[in-house]
Amino acid sequence: MxxxxxxxxxxxxxxxxxxxxxxxxxxxxxxxxxxxxxxxxxxxxxxxxxxxxxxxxxxxxxxxxxxxxxxxxxxxxxxxxxxxxxxxxxxxxxxxxxxxxxxxxxxxxxxxxxxxxxxxNSPVLDEASTLLGQKRELETKNQLLDAFRKHFIIDEADLVLLTSASSPVNDAFFAILKRVNQIHSDCRVLLGSENQRLGLELMEESSRHLNAAYQKLFRWTQHEFKGLNLESPQINSVIRRALRALAERPTLFQTCLDFFAESREHVLTDAFYTALTGSANPMGSNPATKPIEFFAHDPLRYVGDMLAWAHSATVSEIEALETLFVAEGAEFQRSFEAGHQAEPWSETGQEDFDGRKSLDQLVNRNLAGVARALRQRIEQVLQNQEDPVLLYKIANLISFYRSTFTRLLGASSSLSDTLTALSESALTHFRTIASEIASSLNSDLPLLAKDLQVPNFLNEALSTLSSLLKSYDSALTATASREDEFAPIVTQALDPFLSACETMAKDAPEPDRSIFLTNCFLTTKAVLDRYDFVEAKRSDLADRLAALMANLVAYQHAFFLHSSGLHPLLSSLVGGEGVSLASSSREKIIEVASHPAFQPPRLREASMALDDFLPSALMDAMDNLRALGSKDVVRTVTADGAERFCEDFEFVEGIMVRVDELRAEGDGVDGQKGEGEEGEEENEGMKESPDDGERLRDFFPRTSGEIRVLLS
Incomplete structure (x- = not known):
């Protein structure tokens, strides 16, 4: 391109x-x-x-x-x-x-x-198709038959392991037992089909196998219980599984527990007697430990050692059996429910299973023999004792262990019942001895001592009471009930002796009676003051002491009045025909000067007596109470008596001052003659005084201030 x-x-x-x-x-x-x-x-x-x-x-x-x-x-x-x-x-x-x-x-x-x-070839094909369908049907039936036999039929070898006594009880046994139980349960489905014969035959056969298996398990468990050592940390797991399995047959389970309880009762009873005597102990006690009866000469320790051994055995028994009924309580509950369905006629298992209650009941049955032996030994100790303090200490010790066993096993256990009866027996024996001592005392009371000190029998009773108080104070008793529980003991151990002291002082003159009883009550109160659960008795003693101290204050007051010479003056004013304290009329007060007690000679004598009395008044008054054991009480009583004396002196002094004031006013009125009849009457009253113009205070010069200073 x-x-x-x-x-x-x-x-x-x-x-x-x-x-x-x-x-x-x-x-x-x-x-x-x-x-x-x-x-x-x-x-x-x-x-x-x-x-x-x-x-x-x-x-x-x-x-x-x-x-x-x-x-x-x-x-x-x-x-x-x-x-x-x-x-x-x-x-x-x-x-x-x-x-x-x-x-x-x-x-x-x-x-x-x-x-x-x-x-x-059409006929041949039709025949082949029919054969193939029959083959598939036979294969399906064969599979169903294999599944049926695998589920419902037990091999001969498994039956031997399940029912033969020579075969061991192990995990394989329990697996087969579980399978047979499942077969027995599934047979109910077969009973609902049209052909019930197969279900009935299988159920009958499985029931026969189960009965044989449970009988084998029952005999094996009994055999194991004979050599079971509860000292090991845990019971063999196979035994625990066996008991759970036996719970599905409540009758066998209860029989097995009865056998176990009987066996354990013999073992524990033998162990208790071994601990008492020190012989060979099958439970393996320490050979270096001395037997309990070695200390039989000391009743308190002897009883305490026996109770301590019973407590230790109870705790060990509970710890060993706790894994059976508490740790696996849900498993037992399911087994008991299944057992109730299997044995509807049996009463066992009808209620909900309580693991703790079953444990307490089993331990209680295991210790029944120990409880009987313990009661026999302690009753022998109580019968041979005459010391009330020792009896009460034993009763307190028994009461402490009773509360302990009640917490461990319940209030209805054999040990709790036994210790309750023993505690009551000890207290009854204590009351009997205390009553005998009180009766013997009342029949031969000693005479009142010259020094008015506490008698020996009260000192002995207080020593006993102090021991009882100390023993009860160390006991673990609920605070709310301590005073109520100990009140009868105080009544039994103290009141008869205080009554004896009152009987001794009944005919004694004052102040000896009040001094003697005050010494007795103060000594008693000193013993009770250290404890707070005898408040009622201390309050009663305080009231009685207050009454006695009031008598002593009255005695000291009377001593001050008579020794000081003030009594004639005061009695003329408040008693007889003298001037009443409530009287405040002018005429009545003026008449005081004409009373014989207020004449100058008598006033001079009263003044001289007061002057002689005052220097040593407090010492003389306190010497009256020298037999009182408490110097604080002596000082308090004397001070109260002196205070009452000072109040009386203030009253007399106030009357005398008032008379002198009215007489001075009367002299002024006398110069105003002819001013009325009232003036004449007052002049006549003034003229009745022996020495007109002289004041009463001139003959009685002491003042209440001086008296308070000298008597303070």
């Missing part, structure tokens, strides 16, 4: 000049113009130019003249080649047509043969 495009301008140049005008009007000119006006971007032109380029034609005048002919000749040649090739194709298609016709004929022949064969 590049060659043609390159020579095109030259050709145009050759036709320039004189021929240009002729060309413009000729046909070639028009074609040339058409060629020159053609766009070389046209795809057809470009494709034509590429075809010419592939022909390798040189752009020469000769070539240009023959170009059309050459092209037409080439086209004709090519068309001839195509026609020739299509002739070969037509020949091949003819042969193919003949072949297809031959094949069609063969197919028709084959169809006729096949139709004939189908007609001939």
């Amino acid at each position: 590049s060659a043609y495009t390159a020579d095109l301008p030259n050709a145009l140049d050759d036709r320039s000049g004189s021929d240009v005008n002729a060309l413009k009007t000729s046909a070639p000119s028009a074609r040339i113009t058409s060629v020159l006006s053609a766009s070389y971007a046209d795809s057809d032109v470009r494709e034509a130019l590429r075809t010419l380029d592939r022909q390798n034609i040189h752009n020469t005048p000769e070539t240009r003249r023959r170009f059309r002919l050459d092209v037409q000749r080439e086209v004709i040649q090519r068309n001839g080649m195509i026609i020739q090739d299509f002739g070969h194709v037509a020949e091949q298609l003819g042969r193919i047509g003949k072949t297809l016709q031959s094949l069609n004929e063969s197919c028709e022949v084959m169809k006729r043969h096949v139709a004939a064969a189908r007609v001939e």
